Amino acid sequence: MLRLNVNGQERTIEGVADDTPLLWVLRDELKLVGTKFGCGIAQCGACTVHLNGSPVRSCSIPASAVAGQKITTVEGLANGAVLSALQQAWIDHDVAQCGYCQAGQLMTATALLKQHPNPTDAQIDQVMTNFCRCGTYVRIRKAIHAAAAAGKGGAA
Amino acid sequence: MNAVMNPVQGIDAFAAFERALAEQLQTAVAQPVSRRGFMKISGGIGGGLVLALAVGLPDKAEAQGAPAPVPFVPGAYVRIATDGKITLYSKNPEIGQGIKTAFGVILAEELDAAWADVTVEQSEINAAVYGGQFAGGSLSIPMNWDGLRQAGAGARAMLVAAAAKQWGVPESELTTADSTVIHAASARKASYGSLATAAAAMPVPADPKALKLKERKDYKLIGKRFTGVDNLPLVTGKPLFAIDVQLPGMLYATLVKCPAVGGKVASANLDDIKKLPGVTDAFIVEGTPKPANVMATGVLPGVAIVGKSTWAVFSARKQLKVVWDESTASKDSWTAYVAKAKELSAKAQGDKVVKTVGDIDKALAAGKPVEGYYQFGFVSHAQLEPQNTVAWFKGDSIELWAPTQLPANSLPLVAGIAGLKADKVTLHQMRVGGGFGRRLLNDFVADAAYVAKQVPNTPVKLMWTREDDMHHDAYRVGGFMAYKGVLDAQGKLTGFNGHMIGFEDPGTKATTTASDYGANEFPANYVDDYRASVSRMPLSMPCGPWRAPGSNTMSWVQQSFFHELAVAAKRDHVEFLLEIFGRKAGAAPQAGPPGLNPDRAIGVIKLAAEKAGWGKPLPKGRHLGLAFFFSHQGHIAEIAEVSVDAKKKVTVHKMTVVADIGPVINLSGAENQVQGCIVDAMSTLALEVTMEGGAIQQTNFDKYQLRRMPNSPQVDVHFVTSNYTPTGLGEPAFPPAAPAICNAIYAATGTRIRTLPITKAGFTVA
Numbered sequence: 001m002l003r004l005n006v007n008g009q010e011r012t013i014e015g016v017a018d019d020t021p022l023l024w025v026l027r028d029e030l031k032l033v034g035t036k037f038g039c040g041i042a043q044c045g046a047c048t049v050h051l052n053g054s055p056v057r058s059c060s061i062p063a064s065a066v067a068g069q070k071i072t073t074v075e076g077l078a079n080g081a082v083l084s085a086l087q088q089a090w091i092d093h094d095v096a097q098c099g100y101c102q103a104g105q106l107m108t109a110t111a112l113l114k115q116h117p118n119p120t121d122a123q124i125d126q127v128m129t130n131f132c133r134c135g136t137y138v139r140i141r142k143a144i145h146a147a148a149a150a151g152k153g154g155a156a
Numbered sequence: 157m158n159a160v161m162n163p164v165q166g167i168d169a170f171a172a173f174e175r176a177l178a179e180q181l182q183t184a185v186a187q188p189v190s191r192r193g194f195m196k197i198s199g200g201i202g203g204g205l206v207l208a209l210a211v212g213l214p215d216k217a218e219a220q221g222a223p224a225p226v227p228f229v230p231g232a233y234v235r236i237a238t239d240g241k242i243t244l245y246s247k248n249p250e251i252g253q254g255i256k257t258a259f260g261v262i263l264a265e266e267l268d269a270a271w272a273d274v275t276v277e278q279s280e281i282n283a284a285v286y287g288g289q290f291a292g293g294s295l296s297i298p299m300n301w302d303g304l305r306q307a308g309a310g311a312r313a314m315l316v317a318a319a320a321k322q323w324g325v326p327e328s329e330l331t332t333a334d335s336t337v338i339h340a341a342s343a344r345k346a347s348y349g350s351l352a353t354a355a356a357a358m359p360v361p362a363d364p365k366a367l368k369l370k371e372r373k374d375y376k377l378i379g380k381r382f383t384g385v386d387n388l389p390l391v392t393g394k395p396l397f398a399i400d401v402q403l404p405g406m407l408y409a410t411l412v413k414c415p416a417v418g419g420k421v422a423s424a425n426l427d428d429i430k431k432l433p434g435v436t437d438a439f440i441v442e443g444t445p446k447p448a449n450v451m452a453t454g455v456l457p458g459v460a461i462v463g464k465s466t467w468a469v470f471s472a473r474k475q476l477k478v479v480w481d482e483s484t485a486s487k488d489s490w491t492a493y494v495a496k497a498k499e500l501s502a503k504a505q506g507d508k509v510v511k512t513v514g515d516i517d518k519a520l521a522a523g524k525p526v527e528g529y530y531q532f533g534f535v536s537h538a539q540l541e542p543q544n545t546v547a548w549f550k551g552d553s554i555e556l557w558a559p560t561q562l563p564a565n566s567l568p569l570v571a572g573i574a575g576l577k578a579d580k581v582t583l584h585q586m587r588v589g590g591g592f593g594r595r596l597l598n599d600f601v602a603d604a605a606y607v608a609k610q611v612p613n614t615p616v617k618l619m620w621t622r623e624d625d626m627h628h629d630a631y632r633v634g635g636f637m638a639y640k641g642v643l644d645a646q647g648k649l650t651g652f653n654g655h656m657i658g659f660e661d662p663g664t665k666a667t668t669t670a671s672d673y674g675a676n677e678f679p680a681n682y683v684d685d686y687r688a689s690v691s692r693m694p695l696s697m698p699c700g701p702w703r704a705p706g707s708n709t710m711s712w713v714q715q716s717f718f719h720e721l722a723v724a725a726k727r728d729h730v731e732f733l734l735e736i737f738g739r740k741a742g743a744a745p746q747a748g749p750p751g752l753n754p755d756r757a758i759g760v761i762k763l764a765a766e767k768a769g770w771g772k773p774l775p776k777g778r779h780l781g782l783a784f785f786f787s788h789q790g791h792i793a794e795i796a797e798v799s800v801d802a803k804k805k806v807t808v809h810k811m812t813v814v815a816d817i818g819p820v821i822n823l824s825g826a827e828n829q830v831q832g833c834i835v836d837a838m839s840t841l842a843l844e845v846t847m848e849g850g851a852i853q854q855t856n857f858d859k860y861q862l863r864r865m866p867n868s869p870q871v872d873v874h875f876v877t878s879n880y881t882p883t884g885l886g887e888p889a890f891p892p893a894a895p896a897i898c899n900a901i902y903a904a905t906g907t908r909i910r911t912l913p914i915t916k917a918g919f920t921v922a
């Protein structure tokens with residue numbers, strides 16, 4: 001039996017193989033499908049979640065290795081109906097095209113603002129390593145700056 | 157005549173594909189088609205007004221004007237509930253091009269709805285009501301511009317009629333605004349919600365074409381900025397994609413195919429696989445017969461593994477041992493093609509002449525032509541959501557949830573595989589995690605149907621891995637172009653010879669998708685002596701439409717070479733292009749959908765030069781490059797501002813884009829598409845997939861590095877707001893970007909890039 005702490009809730013999962021990546025436990029077992037599969041080899045970042053507040057690629061971490069640690073997914077970013085400043089900025093700046101990468105982008109950006117509440121462009125470039133196949137980088141940058149200006153970019 | 161299905165007769169390189177697609181769609185919805193008319197559907201939720209603008213209805217129901225039997229639910233464009241909530245239905249797949257928002261805006265404009273009252277939903281897939289439903293060729297906007305406006309206006313007319321009846325005043329005294337009918341003379345107002353039930357009882361407007369549509373100056377919504385209608389569910393991680401579908405008792409499946417195209421399974425260790433934890437079944441897939449064309453698709457042979465979770469089936473793949481029979485598999489080799497093409501290019505005239513004007517051979521012999529030989533590799537779509545479909549075979553019917561760009565094609569395909577009639581197939585159109593043309597092919601939908609049939613009465617989510625995706629893409633075809641241009645003593649272009657070396661199917665000899673040379677490709681019709689011809693090499697590798705198919709490579713070869721010509725003529729590039737287009741300027745506009753229009757070309761080139769500061773001093777080390785291309789009914793000029801360092805690293809500081817695409821529907825969405833096209837073009841400039849021994853050599857994103865965030869350029873977008881029919885913007889901003897950047901690299905370094913990816917010449921993009 002696997003015990004995970006996801007978005008502040010204790011969850012127990014039966015019958016998954018020890019090597020099952022966190023991504024697939026979140027998606028298939030816990031039905032938290034906001035976290036996306038893109039490559040499975042830690043390249044694209046679509047699967048980014050927070051582990052104790054730091055961004056990790058959930059496709060490449062066995063769930064069994066993070067039992068009991070604090071996991072946050074895109075479903076846990078808002079405080080009830082109140083969106084985080086980044087989520088709001090993503091809507092206001094109309095960032096998404098297909099939208100498939102955006103959960104991962106938001107998770108990475110949330111961690112960035114925790115580390116650098118007022119990031120420079122260079123800091124954004126360094127931390128935001130997720131692929132966006134649709135090429136929404138120009139707007140992602142804008143939205144991050146806007147959320148930083150709003151002064152409360154991190155997850156609730 | 158089915159008005160929705162008219163192929164668009166552009167004269168760009170993509171026209172052939174557009175026509176083929178339109179023909180396919182004709183076949184896909186081949187059923188009795190009557191004239192286009194309105195259909196009123198009774199029984200809407202909340203008892204409000206539900207109106208569909210339908211095609212393909214039986215004439216009788218239409219002629220009677222009686223409420224037609226409800227053929228489906230919701231199956232309508234406009235629904236107004238008595239509480240004033242307005243639901244608009246977007247008929248085409250959303251693939252990131254923003255169509256769900258744009259269609260909502262068009263409908264709401266003519267309905268005169270307050271945008272705050274509106275929600276937009278994906279409609280059902282139903283050709284009888286919606287006609288063609290697909291996301292391809294940037295055709296959604298031009299093909300639905302009239303129909304959607306009429307649908308909005310038709311609903312508005314019924315609301316006005318209801319108010320006129322209620323108040324006993326003539327309709328001509330009524331106006332509408334913000335979801336309200338107004339009678340100014342008596343200062344009366346009625347909300348759409350309060351009128352919805354009465355409006356539903358009004359006769360439907362007999363002739364949609366007779367409805368008075370708004371003039372552009374009266375638009376309240378079209379042309380403004382709207383944020384995407386799915387933004388909230390996207391940023392909160394709600395299930396929107398097929399890959400997110402969860403059904404009770406659902407199993408997961410994966411299908412392992414032969415890396416070399418055309419290989420079959422000789423044997424596999426199925427018994428070992430079936431014993432693995434979480435695996436419920438494993439079986440050999442014979443596949444379906446080779447499809448008539450790449451768009452028709454089918455199921456490739458391989459081994460299917462079914463299990464209780466994605467990971468169970470993915471990890472079982474690692475234990476799978478397959479002996480492939482590759483006796484009939486492709487042996488395609490890129491290095492062999494490169495050598496052969498070079499040999500073929502020695503002849504000025506290819507095997508098949510596409511167009512000839514004057515005497516180009518004489519013109520070539522008379523002077524010393526400028527020559528350029530160009531080569532571009534294959535690329536992959538790499539849409540971020542891997543292929544997947546959920547399928548549920550129920551014996552006498554099948555239900556699917558799929559991320560397809562062309563749902564109409566999947567219905568007969570699935571029916572054939574499932575052994576059912578097409579009307580027993582229900583397909584739920586899901587938001588698509590990136591299209592780029594890849595999902596105009598429905599092979600992944602076919603895979604799911606095939607596997608689901610083996611696991612009856614159980615929903616199955618068929619998942620491709622990223623490796624499957626890169627190995628079994630329908631690639632952007634590579635190719636070669638040998639150009640010769642003749643300049644007169646004044647440096648004027650008088651003769652032009654293009655010999656394209658492309659590909660064809662080894663069996664049918666059909667031209668590989670996007671490997672054709674259009675008879676009217678620029679500069680046909682602009683010079684005295686002209687010839688376009690092609691030679692083709694047999695290719696087994698499946699190739700398909702890839703964002704601006706044909707145009708994305710034609711633009712690069714052609715617009716790079718035009719810069720070469722301008723340089724050879726010692727003329728300014730802007731002036732050189734303007735002079736050529738000027739030869740046909742002022743010509744009367746053509747009837748029908750617009751083709752390449754020299755006046756529109758001149759307009760965007762001039763404005764781009766002005767906005768980019770062409771001819772003005774630049775910061776030290778910065779250089780400009782220009783390209784113009786017409787595709788997908790869009791006239792677009794782009795100017796790249798770059799610097800190149802000593803290590804040949806190219807930084808694109810700024811792209812100036814001037815686009816004439818007719819009226820812009822959603823300014824935010826339009827700019828987003830242009831920005832995305834520029835990033836995509838910069839990414840693709842430095843990428844290729846290569847094939848040897850019939851197999852693609854790149855396996856995942858580690859060997860196919862798409863662009864990431866750093867050094868994303870400033871993109872200045874300017875729209876020329878002409879009055880032509882609007883076109884979509886998912887594609888036409890892509891083609892000019894690569895040649896503009898390469899021309900700027902020439903300006904900076906004196907090195908002409910004639911091979912893509914640019915890494916071949918030692919350049920990288922910062």
Ligand code: FES
Pocket residue numbers: 036037038039040041042043044045046047048057058059060
């Ligand atoms: S799916 Fe994890 S990085 Fe791509």
Ligand code: FES
Pocket residue numbers: 096097098099100101102131132133134135136252540589590
């Ligand atoms: S929005 Fe499509 S991949 Fe980023």
